[in-house]
Amino acid sequence: MYKLTSAFIYQPKLTFLHRLDPRAKLFMVAAFFATSFLIGNLYYLVLLLELEALIAVSASTLKRWTRSIAAVAPFFLFIFIVNYLTEQGLVGSFLPAIKLIILVGIFSLFFITTAPDMFALMLDKLGLPQIISLAFSMALRFVPVLAQQTQDIIDAQRSRGLSVDSRNPLKRIRALVPIFIPIIILSIKRSIEVAEALESRAFDPSRPRSSWIELKMGRWDWAFAASNGVFVVLSIFVFGL
């Protein structure tokens, strides 16, 4: 659980990617998203994946990025097999599967290099209501907490003899009940506590809030955003749609 969730959790570092304005990084996500869907060339998609790996290296986060890829490996296999069985051919089956990996990888890079506070500020700047941006950033911040809580519940129930890795699919589904019920109850309790804590500190989403940090697109941010636009145009020009 720790390994899986850490693949999408912010890791503070001082690399170029970490210091970029989150809006500039959003251009990178959009560029990878658009090109991976517009260009159905297998060689291009493999190159795109390699480029992602290079970006991960430059952000000193290759290990976590690899974990995010490993996390979707079962889905990759599932998509590949389903497509292969529906007679899409080897390459035709590989394309949607690799697109999934590219998308998960680029979102993982975005979240590993963007602090939840910065993410909330970005959503504010993009014009989303304060309550929505707060909900998003808090959801992100609570991922490790929930993951730890889930792991604790699994450990506790396994210590009481619950078998979570039975070969019988029915037994596996039944084993989820003693895990999901405490998770749901604890999550509701926690959300009520957090809401009360926010209200007791005068949180009022109907009134505008001041911010200690103001997001500002600098020269490098604009340059990075523009380079992503150029990248999309060049990709389409060289590989076609």
Place this chain on the structure above:
Amino acid sequence: MIEVKDLAFSYDGEKEVLKDISLRIEEASYIAIMGDNGAGKSTLVKHFNGLLRPTRGTVLVDGLDTSEETVSSLSRKVALVFQYPESMFFSETVHDEMAFALRNFGFNDKVVEDGVRKYLTLFGLRRYEDRSPFTLSGGEQRRLALACVLTWGPKYVVLDEPTAGQDQLQREILVGIVRQLVTQGKTVVVVSHDVEFVAETSPYVFLMADGELVDQGEAQPVLSNERSVEKAGLILPQVTAAFREVKGLSQNIVSTAQAADEIFRLYGG
């Protein structure tokens, strides 16, 4: 006996949270593993029933290597009660919550019923049998959580931070339960940073800091050793600190019972 040999463990493959720990827990003994938050106490005890597997070294429970056994089979011997165990409830009734583990372990209906009734009575929960566990008070929920893991008669009982979130009355009840378990011949391992609770119950103490053992021994010499206690990120028991303020009193008193003896010795005639 639980035997830990040169145990090292890392969650992420990078930072070791346990560093070459070696210790022995004899049968029918009462042990406390103490240290500050992040010392590695909970990580260590999760090795006892196989929830975690050593990165290096071995953990043997009655001669069985935990790396080669299933959690389910080890849990029959080693019951682990987590911090805030009441947060793991999910059944509709107190009775079903207690029967959950027994059914998982494959006991027949008669054994399940006998086990549930015995521990409902022992823990004073009989009248709540048909109630939802979520409607019990905090103290009753903690007692139920403890009762749940005792139903199948484990040889080793590990309590992770049993006093967390408990008021003074519940702590006293817990002291009674721990003493009762020790009297019954169970091996009880308490993981705690609550020096007062540990001092009052006088176990054999292991002190941990940053994934390493820093001291071990009987409660009185270990918990009155300022240097060791400080190294483990703890503070001296209140009674020890108070006695050290008064000249002529013993400097190694850690529990109220010892304090009473000392005062009686000096002033009781």
